[in-house]
Amino acid sequence: MRPGRAKKLWNWLAVYAFLYMVFLYAPVILLPLFAFNESTIIAFPLSGFTTEWFTVLVNNDALARSVENSLFVAVTTAVVSTLLGACAARAAARYRFPGQKGVIGFIMLPLVLPEIIVAVALLVVLMQLGFSLSLWTVIAGHILICMPYSIAILSSAFQGLDRNLEEASFDLGETNWGTFKRVIFPLVLPGVISSLLITFTISLDEFIIAFFLTGTDATLPVYIWSQLRFPSKLPSIMALGTILLVLSIILLILAEWFRQRSAKRQGVEAAAGGFI
Amino acid sequence: MSEKPIIELRDVAKSFGTVKALNGINANIREGEFFSLLGPSGCGKTTLLRMIAGFEDPSGGEIVIDGKSMRGIPANRRPTNMVFQSYAIFPHLSVAENVAYGLKRKKLPKTEVTDEVNKALSMVDLSGYGGRAAHELSGGQRQRVALARALVMRPKVVLLDEPLSALDKKLREQMQVELRQLQQSIGITFILVTHDQEEALIMSDRIAVMFEGDIAQIDSPEGLYRHPVSKRVASFIGVMNFLDARTTGQSDAGVSLDIPALGKVTVPASHVPDGLDANSVESVGVRPEMLTILFDERETAEAVAKGVVTSTSYYGDMTYYSVALNETKAPVTLSMRNTAGRSVLPAGSEVRVGWGAESIVLFE
Ligand SMILES: Nc1ncnc2c1ncn2[C@@H]1O[C@H](COP(=O)(O)OP(=O)(O)OP(=O)(O)O)[C@@H](O)[C@H]1O
Numbered sequence: 001m002r003p004g005r006a007k008k009l010w011n012w013l014a015v016y017a018f019l020y021m022v023f024l025y026a027p028v029i030l031l032p033l034f035a036f037n038e039s040t041i042i043a044f045p046l047s048g049f050t051t052e053w054f055t056v057l058v059n060n061d062a063l064a065r066s067v068e069n070s071l072f073v074a075v076t077t078a079v080v081s082t083l084l085g086a087c088a089a090r091a092a093a094r095y096r097f098p099g100q101k102g103v104i105g106f107i108m109l110p111l112v113l114p115e116i117i118v119a120v121a122l123l124v125v126l127m128q129l130g131f132s133l134s135l136w137t138v139i140a141g142h143i144l145i146c147m148p149y150s151i152a153i154l155s156s157a158f159q160g161l162d163r164n165l166e167e168a169s170f171d172l173g174e175t176n177w178g179t180f181k182r183v184i185f186p187l188v189l190p191g192v193i194s195s196l197l198i199t200f201t202i203s204l205d206e207f208i209i210a211f212f213l214t215g216t217d218a219t220l221p222v223y224i225w226s227q228l229r230f231p232s233k234l235p236s237i238m239a240l241g242t243i244l245l246v247l248s249i250i251l252l253i254l255a256e257w258f259r260q261r262s263a264k265r266q267g268v269e270a271a272a273g274g275f276i
Numbered sequence: 277m278s279e280k281p282i283i284e285l286r287d288v289a290k291s292f293g294t295v296k297a298l299n300g301i302n303a304n305i306r307e308g309e310f311f312s313l314l315g316p317s318g319c320g321k322t323t324l325l326r327m328i329a330g331f332e333d334p335s336g337g338e339i340v341i342d343g344k345s346m347r348g349i350p351a352n353r354r355p356t357n358m359v360f361q362s363y364a365i366f367p368h369l370s371v372a373e374n375v376a377y378g379l380k381r382k383k384l385p386k387t388e389v390t391d392e393v394n395k396a397l398s399m400v401d402l403s404g405y406g407g408r409a410a411h412e413l414s415g416g417q418r419q420r421v422a423l424a425r426a427l428v429m430r431p432k433v434v435l436l437d438e439p440l441s442a443l444d445k446k447l448r449e450q451m452q453v454e455l456r457q458l459q460q461s462i463g464i465t466f467i468l469v470t471h472d473q474e475e476a477l478i479m480s481d482r483i484a485v486m487f488e489g490d491i492a493q494i495d496s497p498e499g500l501y502r503h504p505v506s507k508r509v510a511s512f513i514g515v516m517n518f519l520d521a522r523t524t525g526q527s528d529a530g531v532s533l534d535i536p537a538l539g540k541v542t543v544p545a546s547h548v549p550d551g552l553d554a555n556s557v558e559s560v561g562v563r564p565e566m567l568t569i570l571f572d573e574r575e576t577a578e579a580v581a582k583g584v585v586t587s588t589s590y591y592g593d594m595t596y597y598s599v600a601l602n603e604t605k606a607p608v609t610l611s612m613r614n615t616a617g618r619s620v621l622p623a624g625s626e627v628r629v630g631w632g633a634e635s636i637v638l639f640e
């Protein structure tokens with residue numbers, strides 16, 4: 001290829017990359033832009049700066065309740081799926097049993113299954129079994145979709161754990177529980193924290209399953225959706241979105257930081273197995 | 277070193293499913309000795325060591341440590357400590373914390389723990405390294421930390437599974453000497469697993485040679501080298517020439533043999549293994565350094581055989597010659613120390629080779 005042509009190709013690639021970034025992030029930038037815009041109409045030109053929409057949020061009881069619900073669902077989901085994920089990751093890393101690959105494969109399946117299918121299927125089953133819809137049914141659905149993530153994160157933590165370390169601890173007089181406390185747990189802790197943060201974030205902004213499986217208690221995304229019908233509420237939704245955006249970014253950065261620290265401690269290449 | 281056994285292995289057997297790893301091992305390991313388990317890959321050395329440590333249960337037989345049966349006693353309550361091949365240094369703890377790890381359960385006062393840790397670190401020549409993180413250590417240093425971590429527990433027996441195999445040749449040779457000196461100065465029993473016969477010879481008081489789940493011979497390094505009980509042991513330890521031989525007579529004086537390559541000889545009774553059936557001797561062994569090329573016409577030896585050099589290998593300090601003796605087909609290997617004013621003989625040279633009856637090893 002002649003140098004001139006190569007240069008031309010690079011230019012096109014740069015344009016492509018630029019457009020990609022614009023489509024990906026421009027809408028996200030619009031969110032804070034309109035959150036601080038004085039007008040109730042979401043349109044250019046911008047009219048003036050205000051923090052009114054944020055004060056509106058603070059005095060909204062329904063919103064407060066939905067935030068409470070969401071936090072409850074997200075925390076419970078994060079704890080339970082991380083706990084279950086730790087057990088599965090440990091079993092996969094340490095033991096060999098018949099049908100292991102199949103079992104792990106099934107657990108990871110929700111990763112590629114459309115959420116709407118999971119949601120509808122769960123709804124049908126729960127109705128058939130006579131369960132009434134509540135935050136608990138949402139939690140069940142969220143655990144299902146969060147498990148693959150927590151297993152993937154924790155697997156790399158447990159797989160990096162040298163079996164001899166446990167034996168060395170045992171050999172030095174420590175009990176099973178002491179070995180868990182003093183060796184295993186500290187070494188997988190960064191992975192556990194990273195899993196908690198990621199599953200928390202996934203559950204917090206999950207909409208479809210929450211929409212199908214919740215009863216009278218709306219989670220935050222469901223509440224936001226319900227408010228979109230009222231044009232006057234739009235700016236405060238933008239404000240809310242801005243807050244969520246900032247929180248999500250902070251959580252994901254924290255999660256990745258913990259994961260890399262865990263990998264470094266165990267001397268593993270930090271680049272492997274990351275989500276971000 | 278006393279004769280009192282610190283470890284008794286009685287018919288210790290181990291199977292993994294249908295794989296028989298050990299077929300009933302019997303051995304006594306003496307208090308304070310440096311004992312090596314030597315054998316080719318897969319012969320069951322690690323399995324035996326792990327059973328002594330308590331990581332695996334024997335499928336038969338009994339292990340007795342310091343007079344107490346270890347049946348049902350888990351690793352964390354045995355008076356043994358292990359140095360792992362991978363060293364298994366806790367990566368989230370500093371060097372000092374690694375060494376202090378096992379002391380925590382002993383509930384010692386803090387100052388005493390610090391003292392013990394410092395003592396152990398100076399024992400392995402790592403004074404002042406306590407604050408380092410595990411990943412800031414070289415391979416040799418990690419090995420020392422693992423050793424200090426075991427020694428600080430004051431175990432009755434230290435178990436080492438190929439502790440030097442991850443080090444490069446130079447460092448390995450240095451650590452062999454250091455480890456041996458350390459063991460002698462503190463007087464704790466060491467059991468070393470290795471597949472390196474040279475390492476076992478250099479370091480050990482006694483060596484157990486293992487093949488396929490059985491102990492073939494237990495002896496001192498010199499005993500093993502000079503009086504191997506079988507051709508297999510003989511060829512595993514050092515280099516051994518095997519020569520065809522035929523028994524021509526047996527008396528109180530010894531066993532008379534006709535060895536086509538060397539000549540007729542009577543091996544003195546003191547060099548005939550107990551219980552050897554002289555009539556079943558089909559071959560004998562002789563070490564390369566027990567054969568000497570007589571460079572000077574006037575030099576003599578107990579016995580002399582004529583031969584032709586077929587090839588040579590020059591090692592700097594030594595030269596290994598292949599020599600066809602007495603017109604036999606298979607050449608023997610013999611080694612000569614190189615001295616000033618003596619050059620390596622070219623292939624085809626006719627030589628006189630001196631040897632002696634006492635260097636002949638008999639095999640059934
Ligand atoms: N956990 C296990 N499950 C099944 N078979 C095993 C297990 N551990 C060891 N074996 C088998 O037992 C035999 C002895 O193994 P072992 O590890 O003791 O050998 P080794 O002498 O230490 O060899 P190397 O020098 O290669 O370390 C081998 O045939 C091995 O395949």
Ligand SMILES: [Mg+2]
Nearest residue numbers: 321322323469
């Ligand atoms: Mg081994």
